[in-house]
Amino acid sequence: MRDLRPDLATLWQSASRLRSARGARSVMFVAARSGEGTSSMAASFALMAAEHSARTAWLVDLDLGVNAAFGGFDTGFAGGVARPGRAYDASLGCEPIYQLVPTPMGGGGKMLTVHPVEGTRLLVTRFRTERLAAGQSVCLRAQPDWWQALRRSTDWIIMDAPALDRSDVALDVAAEADGVVLVVEAERTDAEEVARLQAGIEDQGGRVIGVVLNRMRADAHLAGRLGGQQYRRQYEGGRR
Template sequence: MRDLRDQIDGVWHAASRLSSGSGGCCVMFIAAREGEGTSSVAASFALLAARKAQKSAWLLDLDLRRNAAFAAFEDGFARGVGRPGRAYDASLRTEPIYTVSSPVKGQSGADVANKLLSVHEIDRTRLLVSRFRNELLGHGQRVRLKSQPEWWSRVRQAADWVVIDAPAVTRSSAGLSFVSEADGVFIVVRADSTGPQEVAALRDEIAASGGRVAGLVLNRMGSDARFADRLAG
């Protein structure tokens, strides 16, 4: 993962123009296939949002099994930013945005399936980064994401910005399941390898799933990283 904060001004300005019906603004970053740099863009944007936030920004990594965003902050990928600190329960006193195939027992023997998603403060910032507690799952237990409008409403009340890092659609449909929750969706494209047909196909999938495409992020053009804040026809 790379720190791209000094290269995404266009994306920030495009996102700042989005309107939110209630509470904080929610944006999603998604790509057609893996290796496009989506997590770098999402984490870098989340750091910018946290710097400008009055309350906080939440970075929600939908790839629950990998926790790549949390791991990147643990590894210190961003200059001048601390490591993950105190953890908070991300259930927000409502049903979570996932289901587990069978009960998850805590040390007391109680079912803790609704408490598996946490958010951690990133030291010296107003950023909260999600982490899914996979270590509490038993062998064969499966996790599925689900629609939960009340959770999204509450997270918008808790944060000024909600930034969704979605896995590539070739790997998982998780992002498409939640595009309708975002005020705007940015498609991340490795511009030196991804064709316009793939971009157009993903744009159509997002629209068919109830999402609104807010722009195109052109990543890794040649040896550089350049960005556009609009989606070309």
């Protein structure tokens, strides 16, 4: 992961104009393929959102079994930003947004935690994978009450979704986001694939507000071939 805040000013200006009648504003970052820099984008944008929040911003890692967002902060991916602090229960008084398979006796509640990043107004989630039993897995499940409780408690919700070549989670929660940003590596993902991703998100009630092109060299026209407002980024690295 890399700190990309200096390169996301245009995206921030556009996304910060989002308005939500449901409370906090919510943005999801997702890619068609793994390794396109989604976690770097989401974490950097979340830090920017926290800087502009009167209360807090939450970075919700939807890849529960990996915790890439928490791991990035824990290893100090952003210079001058402290590591996550103590763990707090992230259930918000609601049923969990995850399901354990097989389901243990007692339901396995309170395995999702949230950690304040010291010196900021940002909180980042972490799923306690170490508490999974042998052969047990975790998956996200629909839980609108949790998302609404989160909207009431914070100013910004930034979702870091796993790429669609690994999981359909982004499609499952697309309607919970006020805007979806597609992250694309221009040298390996063609416009048709991005168009399919955009259509899939919108078919599930999501709203694509932009496409970020990473490592853009050969195909400088990719963004222009897609409908809607697009955003362009050029950088070396920045992978998940």
